[in-house]
Amino acid sequence: MTTLRTAPRVVVGFSLLWLLQWPVRAVVLLIVAALPLGVEVDSFGVALLSAVVIGLLGTLLVLPLKALLALPWAITSLGGLISPISWVYNWVITVILFALAAWLIQGFRLRNGLVSAVLGAVVYAVLSAVILGGLGLEVSATRAALLMSTTPLG
Template identity: 45%
Template sequence: MDLLIAWLLTAISLLIIAQLPIGVEIDNFGKALVAAIVFGILNAIVKPVLLVLTIPITILTLGIFLIILNAIIFGLAAALVQGFRLRYGFWSAIFGSVFLSIVNGLLNQVVSR
């Protein structure tokens, strides 16, 4: 049940950030649901591998490189899902991943109450 709620909240978060002027575009709620699934799978499989491979640069940048890793995962999700686009390329991925974290965190707090 928690996984279903997290999936729905991520899809809603994606739709919310698509309304911001940062270049993230999602066609409809169905595409947001698919993007949320793809994003979750990428976070579960690809992100841990990238984290291990980039430990030295993450340490050198005192963790700031994690923002780039999140943007890479966000961009991969956009590349894999038709109807989920990044108008300004990598900049949209960076801002989209940051805003996704913020909006998703806020929605999780609201739902957990």
Template identity: 40%
Template sequence: MLTHFIVTWLVTAVSLLILSKLPLGIEIDDFGTALVSALVLGLLNAFVRPVLAFFTFPITVLTLGLFTFVLNAIIFWLAAALVDGFRLRGGWLAALIGPIALGLLNGLLLALIR
């Protein structure tokens, strides 16, 4: 259980570093910042996202689930606002594309190591 958490944390940090090298508007200073950013993203997804999802449930139903992309962008933007060295230069577009790219890259990397 703990090893799964640590592996996912490290893969997320590596994914964030890879994404910072692509022209998506995501900037991360170094691997230490990527580790902190991955941890903050995980904590925000565990504690803040469920509260936001609860309060925005009617909007999510009305948009047939598409509002979850906005929730993901809010969490990603909030993580960038909380961590020094993690910046979004593309505004909301970077916050909207970032979690999608992060999820795809995380899934690919985790599939490769298992």
């Protein structure tokens, strides 16, 4: 019964944390666009929208992408025994999500195609982690994992 009482508080706290992260991630995207990586963002408004879309795509598509890549991952990593392969697959998913967001949003472009997607996604992920961690805004759990862990099953 305590799970029911604490779940809304945790979700509200998480939502507030996400709202605090949103403009920071937009600024990070503008920083990435300022670097010579081939990533272009027209304005802060486009960066805000892009940060939302990247987050939503990450929430909605991570599990389907992992399911789609499960067989090649299992074969190449020997079922997870070779951990650098798992790391590469996670980065591939990050690049796909970054590129998909750029494809969906007018004003967010990848000038050099795949090269810009790879460089932009890697720098965006690293800078986001460092800056959000430095500000104390980083969350170690995904939204889906948080909701699953706080929702009673019966």
